[in-house]
Amino acid sequence: MVTLTGTGRLRRASALVLLGAVALFSVPACAAGSSILDKDSLVIGVKPDQPGLGMKDADGEFTGFDVDVAAYIARKLGKSARFVATPSSEREKALMEGSVDLVVATYSITPERKTKVAFGGPYYVAHQDTLVRAGESGIAGVRALKGRKLCQVTGSNSWRRVKEERKIAVELVEAASYSECISDLNAGKVDAVSTDDLILAGFATPDLKIVNAPFSDERYGVGIQAGDLDGCEAVNKAITEMYLDGTAKNLLQKWFAKSGLALTFTVPQFEGCG
Incomplete structure (x- = not known):
């Protein structure tokens, strides 16, 4: 039988704490059974x-x-x-x-x-792209939005890539959703809607067209x-x-x-x- 001194007991306790810490940090982030x-x-x-x-x-x-x-x-x-x-x-x-x-x-x-x-x-x-009315011939890319009315969806950052990142002087028109943007585009309240091209594709109709001039990766x-x-x-x-x-x-x-x-x-x- 080995009798531990006070120093020995302290070292043993420290070792157990260290082993416990190692075991704790060895557990994967996604626990077993949660995959x-x-x-x-x-x-x-x-x-x-x-x-x-x-x-x-x-x-x-x-x-x-x-x-x-x-x-x-x-x-x-x-x-x-x-x-x-x-x-x-x-x-x-x-x-x-x-x-x-x-x-x-x-x-x-x-x-x-x-x-x-x-x-x-x-x-x-x-890719972020732009949707315009089918008869629009003056917007062939994002730079052509200068001075135009662009729909700004609440909670979306797509407009920032136009106005803030690329410093294009657009006039922002607020809307609650992209569905509302599409209504405003059809009604002539805005000149363009800009967001991910697949989102725009879902809203495209014979009266609306995608410019097909992408300017970001999503x-x-x-x-x-x-x-x-x-x-x-x-x-x-x-x-x-x-x-x-x-x-x-x-x-x-x-x-x-x-x-x-x-x-x-x-x-x-x-x-x-x-």
Whole structure:
């Protein structure tokens, strides 16, 4: 039997504290059982009010490009899927609280968002563009918006890329949503609407046209809980297969071919899951 002195007892206690700290920090950020791969069914957040991307119909069903992409990913993961409406302002909160497993909702990958959640993909790289009336011949690009009336959606940063980042002297006209912007554009209250081209494509009609002069990259990612490395890599594999088997091209043409938008059918460069 070994008898410890006061100094020995202190050293032993210190060692146990150190081992406990090592064990604590060795636990992965995404605890065992919390990966999407460990679930039989996935709850996926999508938009309910963006034509062509995510719309909830009168029967409560969700349709659109993002919805189809999400359904494809779930099938490739061997999971069933249930869709829920997830507005832009609630995407990070929903993932962090676990009320959704994935978010596929025109969710641009940004450095700030990556401090809170992880991203698979991107599954598509959209670009900010401009929508004008079909008879408009004086706006061929973002610089031509100088002196024009541009719709400013409350809570959106798209107008900042025009007025603040590029210092273009536009006259801003406030609106509560892009749907309201489209109404104002048709009524002649504004001269242009500028945001992600896939969003604009959903609103394009014979009376409205996309300029097709993109000026930013918007990398649409699949939002996933931070720390789920295996789940993220599985999502990336599914997205790759979606492009290689032709599904991505078919879905993009299904939802946006009539819009006149210049679409991209090649696999996007992934952000990486690490």
